[in-house]
Amino acid sequence: MENKKLGFQTRAIHTGNEIDKDTNAIKRPITMANSYALPYDPTDINWSGANKNLYTRNGGSNQQYLQEKIASLENTEDCIVLASGVAALSGLFFALLKSGDHIIFSSVTYIAVYRLFNELLNNKFNIQTSIVDTSNLEAISDAIRYNTKLIHIETPGNPTLSISDIKAIAKIAHSNNALLSVDNTLASPYNQRPLELGADFCIESLTKYINGHGDSMGGSISGKKEYLDIIRKESQINLGGVISPFNAWLIMRGAVTLPLRMKKHNENAIKIAEYLEKLECVSFVSYPGLKNHKSYEIAISQMENGFGGVLAFGLKTNHDTHNLFISYLQLITSAVSLGHDESLIVFLGENDERQYLYPKEFHNGFFRFSVGLEDVEDLIDDINQALEKIALLKK
Numbered sequence: 001m002e003n004k005k006l007g008f009q010t011r012a013i014h015t016g017n018e019i020d021k022d023t024n025a026i027k028r029p030i031t032m033a034n035s036y037a038l039p040y041d042p043t044d045i046n047w048s049g050a051n052k053n054l055y056t057r058n059g060g061s062n063q064q065y066l067q068e069k070i071a072s073l074e075n076t077e078d079c080i081v082l083a084s085g086v087a088a089l090s091g092l093f094f095a096l097l098k099s100g101d102h103i104i105f106s107s108v109t110y111i112a113v114y115r116l117f118n119e120l121l122n123n124k125f126n127i128q129t130s131i132v133d134t135s136n137l138e139a140i141s142d143a144i145r146y147n148t149k150l151i152h153i154e155t156p157g158n159p160t161l162s163i164s165d166i167k168a169i170a171k172i173a174h175s176n177n178a179l180l181s182v183d184n185t186l187a188s189p190y191n192q193r194p195l196e197l198g199a200d201f202c203i204e205s206l207t208k209y210i211n212g213h214g215d216s217m218g219g220s221i222s223g224k225k226e227y228l229d230i231i232r233k234e235s236q237i238n239l240g241g242v243i244s245p246f247n248a249w250l251i252m253r254g255a256v257t258l259p260l261r262m263k264k265h266n267e268n269a270i271k272i273a274e275y276l277e278k279l280e281c282v283s284f285v286s287y288p289g290l291k292n293h294k295s296y297e298i299a300i301s302q303m304e305n306g307f308g309g310v311l312a313f314g315l316k317t318n319h320d321t322h323n324l325f326i327s328y329l330q331l332i333t334s335a336v337s338l339g340h341d342e343s344l345i346v347f348l349g350e351n352d353e354r355q356y357l358y359p360k361e362f363h364n365g366f367f368r369f370s371v372g373l374e375d376v377e378d379l380i381d382d383i384n385q386a387l388e389k390i391a392l393l394k395k
């Protein structure tokens with residue numbers, strides 16, 4: 001059957017998996033070898049080639065199977081999987097950019113992107129950078145320079161859940177000879193597929209929804225083979241941020257249930273967002289599925305199946321009481337990361353170095369809440385009992 005014609009759930013299960021020819025096992029095994037036997041005369045081998053039968057940093061079986069699956073879910077021709085989401089992001093930037101290039105990136109991005117562009121690539125490698133509120137198309141057009149090579153956006157953006165219009169930004173990028181990369185981690189390919197909307201690269205932290213169980217790390221870059229071949233050679237093979245076969249195997253297994261899990265994350269998160277919104281003690285809720293989100297219409301237009309499991313909210317209280325609230329939660333765990341089976345919450349206090357870039361409501365400290373797959377009534381009960389203990393909710 002033609003792969004592209006199969007549904008998303010079917011591809012999540014089947015793509016990249018086949019009956020193992022050696023053992024007849026119905027799941028492909030983990031190949032933990034880091035090296036492969038050479039032919040009789042190896043002189044013609046390209047030692048820097050992306051060949052899975054040479055050396056695992058050049059390409060191993062398990063990473064190749066996972067690449068097939070992710071490329072299929074992102075609906076594109078090629079994918080590279082690396083050791084983490086940050087390895088994928090830096091792999092893309094190091095392969096694509098050279099000294100003297102200009103890049104525009106969202107004012108709301110994962111912190112490593114902020115640091116890469118604001119501290120490392122600009123200062124050490126002379127990459128010119130503009131930080132732009134990419135929910136504002138005019139601001140992007142105004143920031144374009146003759147040497148703009150790349151626009152990098154994250155939508156929804158971590159941690160404020162800002163939304164950027166992928167289709168419109170792809171048009172701006174392409175009419176100015178620039179490329180567009182989209183960090184799709186908070187949406188996952190089940191909810192949003194940036195490459196279908198005109199982006200050139202789609203990045204996922206596989207550590208999050210695609211693995212989904214909080215037990216491994218990985219990252220992917222998906223897009224056209226012509227660019228990915230360069231990234232594979234320059235960043236995977238020569239920078240070396242390769243994923244372990246075991247992690248690739250775990251993520252492959254997690255990805256099988258991505259659509260089922262995302263449906264539940266979407267359902268739970270909208271219910272929690274609507275619940276929090278009604279509470280007197282909540283100062284604000286940011287979730288792209290709420291009608292009062294500034295970019296709700298854009299979110300609806302580009303997020304096909306829902307808005308993901310991450311939301312941000314604040315309490316009408318002080319720094320210490322925010323921490324106290326978290327300490328009273330019994331089911332919801334205080335930890336970084338997101339997209340796991342279990343609910344995770346993190347208090348982002350007032351010292352975030354990127355806070356000057358966020359809207360005012362985020363300046364007094366706020367929570368990033370990754371709503372998990374638990375029964376939503378239990379999550380609401382947990383929030384209520386913690387609010388009662390800090391006297392923000394009457395019994």
Ligand SMILES: Cc1ncc(COP(=O)(O)O)c(C=O)c1O
Nearest residue numbers: 084085086110158185205207218
């Ligand atoms: C949007 C986004 N991109 C990238 C990353 C980095 O991924 P990793 O932790 O797998 O390196 C994260 C991590 O939280 C993230 O939230």
